[in-house]
Amino acid sequence: MLQVASGDQAAFAALFDRHAQSVARFAFRFVGDRSRAEELAQDIFVKVYRNARSYRPSAKFKTFLFKVAANHCLNEVRRGEYRVKHTTHEAEAEATGKEVPEPQATSPDEELHGKELEQAVGEALTQMSERERAAFTMCRFEGLAYREIAEALAASEAAVKSLIHRATLAVARKLSELQAGVVPARSRA
C-alpha cells in the first residue's frame, strides 16, 4: 500500500487483483445490480488510489478498503444515484442482453437452490436499512469481524452487533417463508 501511495501503478494492479472480487461482491450485495456494482467498484478503487496516503499501516488494509467501500456505497445510494434492486442472473442477462458469468454450482439441484436462495436473500437485503445491509454484507459475505465493521461504519461494536442480528433475522425469516412455500420461487415459473 505504501508503494501505491507513491503512485506505483503495478503495486496498485496487484492490490486490485487481490481485492477486486470482495469489493465488487460487496457492491453487488449492496445495490443488487451487476453493472451498477461494477461502476461502484471502479469508483471505490479509484478512491483508494487517490487516498492511499491517508492509509496508516497500523490499520488492517481490508478494514481501510471496506471503510472506503461502505462510505461510497452509502453515499451513492443516499444521493439517489442507485436504486437498490436484486435480480437473478437470468433476469439480469435478459435485461442487459449481456452474457453474465454463471454462479459456481456443482449440480442442477444445488443450482436451483442457489437461485431461490439468492432471490430470497436479495429481497431481504432490499428491505433492510442501508446500514444493516452494509454490516450484514461485510459480516456474512466478506468475513469481517464486528470490530472491523464498526470501524468501517464509524459505529460502536454494540451497534454493529444489533445491525447484524436484525439483518440476519430478517434473512432467516425470508428463507423460512421460502421453505414454507409462502413466497413462490420465480425461477420455477
Add this chain to the structure above:
Amino acid sequence: MSCAFEDDLTAYLDRELPPLKVRQLEGHLPGCEGCTQTLELLQRTVRALEAMPAFAPSPQLRRDVLNRISAEPPPLLDRLRAFLRPPVLVPALSAAALLAVAVVATQVVRGPAPQDAPLMVADASELELLQNMDLVDDLDVLGLESPEDLEVVEHLHELEGQP
C-alpha cells in the same frame, strides 16, 4: 419474542460474544424454547448463506479501473517534488532573480515618483482673494472688469442717495 437474550444469539453464532455472556447464554438456552428455536433458525440461515453462489466481476472491471488510474494526475506531493528538483528549480529561481533586479533598476532610473506639491500662497492679497472667491464670481457675473467700473461700485452708496 421478547427474551432479553435474543439480541445475543447472532453474535453467539459469530463467536463475537465475550466469554461471560457466552456462559450466561449457554446457561439460559436449555430453559428457553423461543431462544433455542431462533438459534436453530439463525444457524440454518448462516449455513445457507455460506453456500450462496459466488459473484465474479467481469474482466472489463480490471481494464476500466487500470485505465482510470493511468489517467490520474500524479499526487500533489510528487508534483511539488518534481518542481523542486535542481534542473527545474535553478532556472526558475534564476529567472525570478533577474526579474527582481530589472524591477529595482527601473525604479532607481526613474527616481522617486512626483508627489502632489503643497498649496503655496504668495501673499496675503491672494489669500484674501481666495477667501472671497464667491464675491469675485459675483463681479464676473456683473461684468465689472475695468477700474472705472470698480470706482462706480465704490461710490454706489453716494449715487443711491441721489434722486
